[in-house]
Amino acid sequence: MTLSKKDQIRALLKSIETGDPGPIAVVNQEKYIQHNPQTHEGSEGLEALFERLSKTSPRVNIVRAFEDGDFVFAHTEYDFAHSNIGFEVFRFEGDQVVEHWDNIQRRQGPNLSNHSMVDGPTEATDHALTATNRQFVRAFVDDVLVHRRLETLETYIDKERFTQHDPERADGVMSLRGALEARSNARLALTYDQNHRVLAEGNFVLSVSEGSRHGVHSSYYDLFRVDDGKLVEHWDTIEAIPPRSAWKNDNGKF
Numbered sequence: 001m002t003l004s005k006k007d008q009i010r011a012l013l014k015s016i017e018t019g020d021p022g023p024i025a026v027v028n029q030e031k032y033i034q035h036n037p038q039t040h041e042g043s044e045g046l047e048a049l050f051e052r053l054s055k056t057s058p059r060v061n062i063v064r065a066f067e068d069g070d071f072v073f074a075h076t077e078y079d080f081a082h083s084n085i086g087f088e089v090f091r092f093e094g095d096q097v098v099e100h101w102d103n104i105q106r107r108q109g110p111n112l113s114n115h116s117m118v119d120g121p122t123e124a125t126d127h128a129l130t131a132t133n134r135q136f137v138r139a140f141v142d143d144v145l146v147h148r149r150l151e152t153l154e155t156y157i158d159k160e161r162f163t164q165h166d167p168e169r170a171d172g173v174m175s176l177r178g179a180l181e182a183r184s185n186a187r188l189a190l191t192y193d194q195n196h197r198v199l200a201e202g203n204f205v206l207s208v209s210e211g212s213r214h215g216v217h218s219s220y221y222d223l224f225r226v227d228d229g230k231l232v233e234h235w236d237t238i239e240a241i242p243p244r245s246a247w248k249n250d251n252g253k254f
Contacts, residue, residue, distance in 0.1 A: 193210055223235040
C-alpha cells in the first residue's frame, strides 16, 4: 500500500532517530533545496547525515502532521543535546520531496495556563473547510499581526476558549493583546513584517511569517486550530534568523 505524503514525512523524520535509510528515498536529493540557513547544502548525503545523527541517540517525535496539496507540514519534538520543538515544511514535486523549510525553538514551559508547547488535539477535522480556514487565518495575520489592528482581535479569536501554547503567554485574548502592545527599549517587542505562506488541512492552519522580536530579525511559525469560525488554539515557534554572512547556503529562510 502506498503511504500518504504525510506518512512518508513521518517516516523520514523518524529515520533521524533510527538511521533507517529506506524513508530517505522520498527525497529527490539532486533537486533538494534546503532553506535552513545553518545547513550546508549538498555537502553530505541524507543517508550519511541521518546515520551519523542516529549514533548520537536522538529522540524524534512527530506530534502532528498535515497535508496541503504539494506541501506537508509537521509539528515535532527533538531531543538531541537539547530538547527542541520544531515545525517542518516539505514541498513535493510528484512523488518526491524537493524543498524543505523549518523553524526550531528550545523547549520551554509549561506556560502560565499549564500548557506545553505541543499538547492538545493532533488530528485534523472539518476538511471541507480547509480553504475557508486558510483564508481566515491569512486575514487574521494581515489584520492583527502585520498591520496591528488590535481592535479586530475578537473578530478572529474566541475569547472564551482561546488556548495558548506559547510558553510565554496565558490563555485568552488579553495575553496576546499584551504581547502585541508590549514595548522594549522604545521598540515593539513583537513585530510581524511579512507573511510568506499559509498552509492548511481542515481545522489546522500554519502561518509562516517574518519580523522581529526585541529587535532581532526572526521567523514566526504559528499553528492555529479553528472551530466554528474562530481561532480557539495556538502553538508556535520563534527562531532568530542569523545574519546573511553566517548562512551556510544561499536559499534564504523563506
